[in-house]
Amino acid sequence: MASEISPKADVSPKAKIGDGCKIYPFAYIEDDVVIGDNCIIYPYVSILNGTRMGNGNKIHQGTVIAALPQDFEFRGEPSECVLGDNNIIHENVVINRATHTGGQTVIGNKNFLMEGVHISHDTKIEDFCVFGYGTKIAGDCEIGRNAIFSTSVIENAGTRVGEAAMLQAGTTFSKDVPPYVIIGGHPLKYGGVNSTLGRIMGADEKILKHIANAYRLVFHGQTSVFDASLQIVQQVPDGPQIRKIVEFLRSTKAGIVTKMS
Numbered sequence: 001m002a003s004e005i006s007p008k009a010d011v012s013p014k015a016k017i018g019d020g021c022k023i024y025p026f027a028y029i030e031d032d033v034v035i036g037d038n039c040i041i042y043p044y045v046s047i048l049n050g051t052r053m054g055n056g057n058k059i060h061q062g063t064v065i066a067a068l069p070q071d072f073e074f075r076g077e078p079s080e081c082v083l084g085d086n087n088i089i090h091e092n093v094v095i096n097r098a099t100h101t102g103g104q105t106v107i108g109n110k111n112f113l114m115e116g117v118h119i120s121h122d123t124k125i126e127d128f129c130v131f132g133y134g135t136k137i138a139g140d141c142e143i144g145r146n147a148i149f150s151t152s153v154i155e156n157a158g159t160r161v162g163e164a165a166m167l168q169a170g171t172t173f174s175k176d177v178p179p180y181v182i183i184g185g186h187p188l189k190y191g192g193v194n195s196t197l198g199r200i201m202g203a204d205e206k207i208l209k210h211i212a213n214a215y216r217l218v219f220h221g222q223t224s225v226f227d228a229s230l231q232i233v234q235q236v237p238d239g240p241q242i243r244k245i246v247e248f249l250r251s252t253k254a255g256i257v258t259k260m261s
Contacts, residue, residue: 009041018055032078033066036085050078050097054085054109062092069099069121071139077101084109084127089117096121099139108145120157132169144179148194159254163244166194175255178218178248180211180241188258190219203241210236214245218256225249225256 001020005011008025015029018037023029026043033047036055041047045059048066059065066081068074079098086109089095093113098104099121107119108127116134119125123137126145135153137143144163149155153167156174161167165177168184168191177183180203182191193212195203203211214236218228229249236242249256 015047048097050080051083052080053083056086057083057089058087059089060091060093063089064094065089066097066105067094069096069139071099071121074099074121080104081107083107086110087113089113091115093117093119095119096139098122126163150184160248160252162248164194173257175257176248176252177257178215179244181215183257190215190258207239207241210239211241211245214242218249219258225252 003017003019003021003023005023006025009023009027011023011029012031014031015033017035020038021035023041024043027041028046030047030049032049033051035053038055039053039057041059042061044061046064048064051066078101081095081097082104084107087107090113092115095107096105096119103122105119105122106124108125110127111125111129113131114133117131118136120137120139122139123141125143128145129143129147131149132151132153134151135149137155138157140158141155142160144161146164147161148166150167150169152170154172155161159174160176162177162179164180166182167177168182171184171188173183173188180194182194184191193208193215195208214232217231218225221228221231229246232242232246
């Protein structure tokens with residue numbers, strides 16, 4: 001099915017537009033852009049050079065995709081902003097492309113970005129994540145699948161969020177957030193295991209108990225993060241979620257929120 005492109009939209013003839021797309025009046029699309037099939041681009045959306053967009057995405061008014069990176073190291077080189085399939089991106093969202101040649105900012109599949117979200121350069125986001133109103137993600141961050149960010153969360157540069165973690169409204173953090181946990185408050189506090197999402201992902205009560213026991217060693221034990229990971233291996237029954245927790249803890253560079261390294 002041919003795409004429906006408004007004559008009032010400013011679409012470069014060099015841009016590659018898939019089948020079945022609808023592009024509304026006053027959308028702006030630059031030369032070096034690839035858009036997949038069945039995407040909807042609402043009025044006043046800007047899709048800039050370096051965008052590589054999959055299928056079924058819905059981009060609402062005022063959003064900017066592949067904006068120039070707000071990074072002092074940026075020298076104008078070409079880079080990319082990659083979106084997967086079936087993402088919903090609401091009004092006034094800004095997603096920056098990567099800083100250096102060959103770099104990518106990546107948004108996976110079926111993510112939901114609410115109004116005013118900002119995703120900075122070189123950040124990598126997996127699938128099924130939710131970003132609440134006004135949430136800001138700094139550069140070079142990594143976010144696992146099914147993560148949930150409530151309203152006005154600020155993630156500082158170079159940090160990671162594990163899968164199925166939940167950040168409560170107003171949370172600001174500069175260290176890594178492990179998988180399956182709830183974090184929030186001022187000062188930051190560990191709020192337990194995100195058991196609701198854990199069940200959705202197939203974790204039964206026994207697995208959730210094992211996860212809770214693992215994090216009891218991390219957040220309530222009087223030991224380092226690495227030593228806590230050793231205790232988890234020794235004391236908590238093995239399983240894919242436990243292995244993911246241990247791997248995350250051992251690979252942290254920024255440290256773990258609320259926990260001394």
